[in-house]
Amino acid sequence: MLGFLIRRFAAGLATLFIIAVFSFCFTRLAPGSPFSSERQLHPEIIKAYEQYYGLDKPLYVQFWRALKGYVRFDFGPSTMYRGRSVNEYIEPGLGKSIQLGFLGAVFAFLIGLPLGVFASAHQNRIPDHAAMSVATLGICVPNFLLGPLLVQLFSLKLKWLPSTLWPEDGSLKELSKLILPTITLAMVHIAYISRLGRAGMLDVMNKDYIRTARAKGLNEWTVFVKHGLKNGVTPVVSYAGPMVALVLTGSIVVEKVFAIPGLGQHFVNGALNRDANMIMGCVLVYSALVIAFNFVVDVIYGLLDPRVRVS
Amino acid sequence: MRGSLLAGLVISFCLLACDSKAGAPPSQEAIGDRIAYAKQLLAEAGYPGGKGIDKIEVLYNTDEGHKKIAAAIQQMWNKNLGIKVELRNSEWKVYLDDLSKLRYQVARRGWIGDYRDPYTFIELMKSDSGNNNTGWSDPEFDRLALASGAEADPTKRYEILRQAEAILLRDLPVLPLYYYVSQAAWTDKVKGVYQNIMDYHPLNEAYVEGSDTIVINNGTEIQALDPALARGVPEHRVLNAVYEGLTRSDPRTYDPLPGVAESWDISKDGKTYTFHLRDCAWTDGKKVTAHDFVFAWRRILNPTFPSDYAHMLHVVKGAEPYNSKKTSDPLTVAIEAKDDRTFVVELEHPVPYFPELVTHYAFHPLRKDVLEKYGDAWTRTENIVTNGPFKVKEWRPNEHVLLEKNDGYWGAAKTRTRYVKFLPHDNRLTAWNLYLTGKCDWVTTLPVEKMKEIIQRPDYHGATYLGIYYWSFNCTEGPLKDRRVRKALTLALDRDVIVKHIAMQGQVPAYGFVPPMFDAYKSPRFDVKD
Numbered sequence: 001m002l003g004f005l006i007r008r009f010a011a012g013l014a015t016l017f018i019i020a021v022f023s024f025c026f027t028r029l030a031p032g033s034p035f036s037s038e039r040q041l042h043p044e045i046i047k048a049y050e051q052y053y054g055l056d057k058p059l060y061v062q063f064w065r066a067l068k069g070y071v072r073f074d075f076g077p078s079t080m081y082r083g084r085s086v087n088e089y090i091e092p093g094l095g096k097s098i099q100l101g102f103l104g105a106v107f108a109f110l111i112g113l114p115l116g117v118f119a120s121a122h123q124n125r126i127p128d129h130a131a132m133s134v135a136t137l138g139i140c141v142p143n144f145l146l147g148p149l150l151v152q153l154f155s156l157k158l159k160w161l162p163s164t165l166w167p168e169d170g171s172l173k174e175l176s177k178l179i180l181p182t183i184t185l186a187m188v189h190i191a192y193i194s195r196l197g198r199a200g201m202l203d204v205m206n207k208d209y210i211r212t213a214r215a216k217g218l219n220e221w222t223v224f225v226k227h228g229l230k231n232g233v234t235p236v237v238s239y240a241g242p243m244v245a246l247v248l249t250g251s252i253v254v255e256k257v258f259a260i261p262g263l264g265q266h267f268v269n270g271a272l273n274r275d276a277n278m279i280m281g282c283v284l285v286y287s288a289l290v291i292a293f294n295f296v297v298d299v300i301y302g303l304l305d306p307r308v309r310v311s
Numbered sequence: 312m313r314g315s316l317l318a319g320l321v322i323s324f325c326l327l328a329c330d331s332k333a334g335a336p337p338s339q340e341a342i343g344d345r346i347a348y349a350k351q352l353l354a355e356a357g358y359p360g361g362k363g364i365d366k367i368e369v370l371y372n373t374d375e376g377h378k379k380i381a382a383a384i385q386q387m388w389n390k391n392l393g394i395k396v397e398l399r400n401s402e403w404k405v406y407l408d409d410l411s412k413l414r415y416q417v418a419r420r421g422w423i424g425d426y427r428d429p430y431t432f433i434e435l436m437k438s439d440s441g442n443n444n445t446g447w448s449d450p451e452f453d454r455l456a457l458a459s460g461a462e463a464d465p466t467k468r469y470e471i472l473r474q475a476e477a478i479l480l481r482d483l484p485v486l487p488l489y490y491y492v493s494q495a496a497w498t499d500k501v502k503g504v505y506q507n508i509m510d511y512h513p514l515n516e517a518y519v520e521g522s523d524t525i526v527i528n529n530g531t532e533i534q535a536l537d538p539a540l541a542r543g544v545p546e547h548r549v550l551n552a553v554y555e556g557l558t559r560s561d562p563r564t565y566d567p568l569p570g571v572a573e574s575w576d577i578s579k580d581g582k583t584y585t586f587h588l589r590d591c592a593w594t595d596g597k598k599v600t601a602h603d604f605v606f607a608w609r610r611i612l613n614p615t616f617p618s619d620y621a622h623m624l625h626v627v628k629g630a631e632p633y634n635s636k637k638t639s640d641p642l643t644v645a646i647e648a649k650d651d652r653t654f655v656v657e658l659e660h661p662v663p664y665f666p667e668l669v670t671h672y673a674f675h676p677l678r679k680d681v682l683e684k685y686g687d688a689w690t691r692t693e694n695i696v697t698n699g700p701f702k703v704k705e706w707r708p709n710e711h712v713l714l715e716k717n718d719g720y721w722g723a724a725k726t727r728t729r730y731v732k733f734l735p736h737d738n739r740l741t742a743w744n745l746y747l748t749g750k751c752d753w754v755t756t757l758p759v760e761k762m763k764e765i766i767q768r769p770d771y772h773g774a775t776y777l778g779i780y781y782w783s784f785n786c787t788e789g790p791l792k793d794r795r796v797r798k799a800l801t802l803a804l805d806r807d808v809i810v811k812h813i814a815m816q817g818q819v820p821a822y823g824f825v826p827p828m829f830d831a832y833k834s835p836r837f838d839v840k841d
Binding site for chain 2: 030031032033034035036037038039040041042044045048049051052077080081082083084088089092093148151155156159162165166256257258259261262265266269272273274
C-alpha cells in the first residue's frame with residue numbers, strides 16, 4: 001500500500017510540473033499584452049512595466065524565478081491589480097471556492113446516490129422513469145441557465161431566497177445565500193451520480209453472488225443493502241475524482257452568476273487581462289486541488305477494491 | 312459567423328419594421344440624399360455600385376452590443392452601396408493589439424472625454440497620439456491642434472479647434488456613429504446625486520435616506536488604489552472619494568470648486584497658476600503641503616514609472632520632455648512649492664480647463680514618507696494615508712471596498728453618509744438582481760438585454776455623456792486609402808435607425824466628432840458636399 005501511495009504522489013507532482021511548464025508557455029504565447037490599453041502607451045512606459053515585472057528577462061530565467069515562487073506558494077505581483085500580489089487575491093478566493101465546491105459535492109452525493117439506488121430498485125417502473133427524467137434534465141440544463149432561472153423564480157418572484165453574495169456571518173439568514181448556488185452547482189452531478197448509481201446497482205444485482213444470497217434465504221432488504229450497495233456504488237466513487245474538477249470549474253460560472261467572490265472570477269479576469277501570474281496562480285491551485293482529490297479517491301478506491309493496489 | 316448572420320437577420324427585420332411604419336421617419340429624405348451622394352462618391356473613386364471592392368472586414372471586440380452595431384453596418388453597406396462586409400470579433404486584448412498594429416480595415420472605437428473641452432477629442436487624432444491607430448495624419452491638423460494651445464482668446468481658440476475638426480471630417484479616418492448616454496439606476500432614497508455630462512458623481516454630499524451606508528455597484532474590481540497607477544471610471548469613483556486634488560468637482564455642474572487649494576491666481580498670460588493651499592490634513596494628522604503635490608506630479612512623470620495617465624500632465628511646462636526621456640532632470644518640470652501652502656505651476660501654454668483638469672486623480676497629492684516607508688505595500692488598508700472626504704476602511708478583493716467618512720476632512724461637516732460600499736460585480740444581470748433585491752442602492756452598469764424595460768422605470772437615470780462611439784478606418788491600404796470611399800461608407804449608414812432600433816438607449820446620432828456639448832463651439836458636419 002505504501003509503495004502505491006508513493007507512486008501516486010510522485011505522479012501527481014510530475015503532472016503538476018508539466019502543467020506548470022505548459023501553462024507558463026501558453027501565457028507567454030497568447031496574443032495581446034497585459035499592458036495594451038485603448039490609449040497606446042509610450043514604448044518607454046511599456047519597457048518600464050516589463051522591467052518591473054521581470055518580463056524583459058529570457059524565458060527560462062522567468063520560468064525559473066516563477067518556479068521558485070510556486071514551491072513557496074508565492075505567485076508574484078499581479079499585472080492587472082497594480083501594486084498587489086496574486087496571493088492577495090487567490091487566498092481569500094480559494095477558501096470560498098472550496099467551501100462552495102464542497103457544499104455542491106456533498107449535496108450532489110446526498111441527493112444523487114439515493115435517487116439512483118431508489119430508481120434501480122424500481123427498474124422500468126414509474127419511480128425509475130421519474131427519477132431518470134429529472135437526471136436527464138439536470139444534464140441538459142447548463143448551470144449558466146439554471147442559475148439565473150432559480151434566481152428569477154426564488155429571489156425575484158417568490159422572494160424566498162437571497163439572489164447573490166457571500167454570507168457575512170454564520171447566521172441562518174446569511175447562510176441561506178448559499179442555497180441557490182449550491183443547487184446550481186450540484187444539479188448536473190446529481191444527474192450523473194444517480195445514473196451511475198442506478199447502473200452500478202442494476203449490474204451488481206444481476207450478479208451470481210446476489211442470486212446465491214437470495215437462494216440462501218436472506219430477505220431482499222439485506223441482500224440489497226449489505227451485498228448490493230457496497231459494490232454497486234463503486235462507479236460513483238470513481239466519479240468523485242473528476243467531479244471535484246468539474247465542481248471547481250463549474251463554480252467559475254456559478255460564482256459569476258451569484259456574485260460570489262471566489263477564485264473563478266480571478267481566473268477569468270486574469271485570462272482576459274493577460275495577467276500571467278494570476279493565470280498561473282489559478283491554474284496551479286486548481287490543478288493541485290484536482291490532483292489531490294484524485295489521489296484521495298485512488299486511496300479510497302484501493303481500500304474498496306484490492307485489485308487496484310496491486311496493479 | 313452563425314451568430315452574426317442571425318444578428319443580421321434580426322436587424323433586417325428591424326429595418327423592415329421601420330420601413331413599413333406609417334409615415335416615413337423624419338430623416339428619411341436626408342438619409343436618401345446621403346446615400347445618393349455616397350454612391351456618387353464611390354463611383355468617382357472607381358468603385359461604381361461597390362464593384363472592385365472585394366470585401367470590407369469589420370473588427371470589434373467581443374460584446375453583444377458591438378456585434379449588433381457591426382451587423383447593422385454590414386447590412387446597411389451591403390444594401391446601400393453593394394459592398395460585401397465580413398465581421399470579425401476578437402477578445403479585448405487581441406483587439407487592442409490588432410488596432411495598434413493596424414491589422415484591420417474598419418474597427419470599433421469609442422472615447423469618453425477626460426475634461427470638458429473639445430481638445431480632449433481633437434487630441435486623439437494627432438499623428439503622435441496613442442489613440443489615433445488609423446495611419447492617418449495631416450500636418451495642418453497637427454498644426455492647428457498645437458496652435459489651439461497657444462491661443463489665449465477662447466473664441467479664437469474654439470475656431471482653431473473647429474477648423475481642425477473640419478479637416479478630420481473632410482478626411483474621415485474615423486466614422487462617427489453616435490454620442491453616448493450615461494446610464495445608471497439609483498433608488499429614490501439616494502440623495503445628493505446629480506447628473507452631469509461627465510457622469511461623475513462626487514460622494515461628498517450623497518447619502519441614502521434612513522441608512523448610514525450607500526452601496527454602489529462599481530461594475531468591476533478596482534485595479535489600484537495608487538492614483539498614479541489607476542485607470543478607468545470605477546477607479547475614478549473610489550479615488551476621488553478618498554483623495555482630493557487642488558480642486559474638486561461640483562456635484563451638480565461638474566465645475567471645479569476649491570479643494571485642497573482654497574484659491575488660485577492666474578498670471579496675465581494664462582500660463583502660471585499659483586494655488587493657495589488651505590490648512591488641511593491627511594488621515595494620519597499631518598498637514599497637506601505643496602511638497603506633496605510636487606512629489607506626486609514628479610513621480611507620475613518619471614519616465615521609468617509605469618503610468619497610463621502621465622500624458623494628462625503634459626500641459627505642464629517641461630513635463631513632456633522629462634516624461635519621454637528627452638531630459639533626465641526632474642527639476643526641469645515647472646512645478647514648485649514656494650512654501651508649504653503655495654504651489655506654483657507653469658504651463659506650456661494657456662489651458663482654460665486647467666482648474667477642471669486637476670480634479671483628475673493623476674494630479675492627486677501623495678505622501679513621500681508613506682510611499683518610501685511601505686514600498687509596494689503602501690496602498691494596503693493598514694498603511695494607506697489619504698486626504699479626501701472618505702478613508703479606506705476595508706478592501707476585500709472581489710467582495711467590496713468599504714470607505715468610511717473621514718472626520719478630519721476639512722469639509723466633513725457636509726459629508727452626509729458614514730460609509731460608502733463599492734461592490735465589484737461585473738456581470739450586469741447579477742448586479743441588476745442585486746439592485747432589485749435591495750442589496751445595493753445604485754448600479755452604474757445596466758444589463759443590455761433588459762434595457763427596454765429599464766429605461767421606462769422612474770429610477771433609471773440616463774443623461775447625455777461627453778463621449779463618442781465611432782469606428783475607425785485603416786487608412787494605409789486598399790480602397791480605404793481613398794477618402795472618397797471612407798466618406799461614402801460614413802454617409803451610407805442610417806444613424807437614426809441605429810440609434811432608435813439597435814442601440815436603443817437614447818443616444819444621439821453623430822455627424823461630427825466632437826460631441827455638441829460646448830455652447831460656444833460650432834461643430835462642423837461631415838454630411839456636406841465637398
